[in-house]
Amino acid sequence: MVVTMAWATWLHSFSLSPILLPDLSRHTFGAFNRLSSTISSASLWNRKKPYVLAVRAQARRGFSPLEDEVASRDVLHFEAPLTIVEYPDPILRAKNKRIDTFDDNLKKLVDEMFDVMYKTDGIGLSAPQVGINVQLMVFNPVGERGEGEEIVLVNPRVNKYSKKTLLYNEGCLSFPGIYADVERPETVKIDARDINGARFMVNFSGLPARVFQHEFDHLQGILFFDRMSVQVLDSIRTELQALETKYEEKTGLPSPEKFEARKQKKVATGFGKPKALVQPSTQ
Numbered sequence: 153m154v155v156t157m158a159w160a161t162w163l164h165s166f167s168l169s170p171i172l173l174p175d176l177s178r179h180t181f182g183a184f185n186r187l188s189s190t191i192s193s194a195s196l197w198n199r200k201k202p203y204v205l206a207v208r209a210q211a212r213r214g215f216s217p218l219e220d221e222v223a224s225r226d227v228l229h230f231e232a233p234l235t236i237v238e239y240p241d242p243i244l245r246a247k248n249k250r251i252d253t254f255d256d257n258l259k260k261l262v263d264e265m266f267d268v269m270y271k272t273d274g275i276g277l278s279a280p281q282v283g284i285n286v287q288l289m290v291f292n293p294v295g296e297r298g299e300g301e302e303i304v305l306v307n308p309r310v311n312k313y314s315k316k317t318l319l320y321n322e323g324c325l326s327f328p329g330i331y332a333d334v335e336r337p338e339t340v341k342i343d344a345r346d347i348n349g350a351r352f353m354v355n356f357s358g359l360p361a362r363v364f365q366h367e368f369d370h371l372q373g374i375l376f377f378d379r380m381s382v383q384v385l386d387s388i389r390t391e392l393q394a395l396e397t398k399y400e401e402k403t404g405l406p407s408p409e410k411f412e413a414r415k416q417k418k419v420a421t422g423f424g425k426p427k428a429l430v431q432p433s434t435q
């Protein structure tokens with residue numbers, strides 16, 4: 153996820169409330185409340201829409217770690233420096249495997265992910281975005297090395313979302329230059345493993361909740377524009393199509409997904425299937 157100027161408006165609501173005290177941050181700078189600021193919340197507003205609930209239910213289906221395959225050594229192999237995978241690369245839609253080896257290789261991967269995140273002005277990054285299809289995310293809502301909290305979550309799962317949702321302008325390192333509004337629950341209760349494999353639970357709200365949910369989506373193969381309204385999606389049509397063209401030119405392959413195809417599908421499902429067309433098979 154990427155820092156925007158408008159992010160400042162989020163910082164007033166920053167809070168990180170551990171239920172258990174995990175080894176959540178690699179480095180603590182005494183900054184749990186550092187981000188608390190007095191900036192206005194005028195840009196935050198609520199909307200409730202049925203599709204948010206539907207998307208939540210959809211995301212929940214992937215929660216059981218029992219269903220997830222464990223990542224092999226090969227899957228976790230990487231070479232530095234890491235580079236950001238951009239839309240529409242199919243890596244971003246591939247299944248992400250569970251991590252069960254908490255070794256030096258994992259620590260090096262986390263270090264490299266923070267490196268590339270800071271270099272690209274990100275505040276959050278998921279492993280599939282650097283081409284490693286495993287359930288790992290790193291983030292630092294401050295986005296500056298040596299400031300704030302560096303948070304590492306391995307095999308995260310969501311236990312509870314708040315009913316209250318917020319609309320906010322998001323950016324994504326896999327969609328350079330694209331910013332648009334996404335509606336998400338305001339707070340989230342999760343559990344995960346830390347870099348050493350210890351399990352913990354934590355509540356996120358404010359900016360950390362927003363960054364977590366954006367990165368958690370990546371781990372489910374969900375991209376931020378999947379959650380945008382049709383109107384918002386329309387506003388970034390040109391940029392998405394430019395990325396599709398860039399991918400085709402770079403790889404010589406057809407784009408694995410197309411904005412146009414998606415739009416048609418959305419309209420079709422929006423109207424629903426007329427009951428009269430659902431006939432019992434006669435074959």
Ligand SMILES: [Zn+2]
Nearest residue numbers: 153324325326
């Ligand atoms: Zn992203």
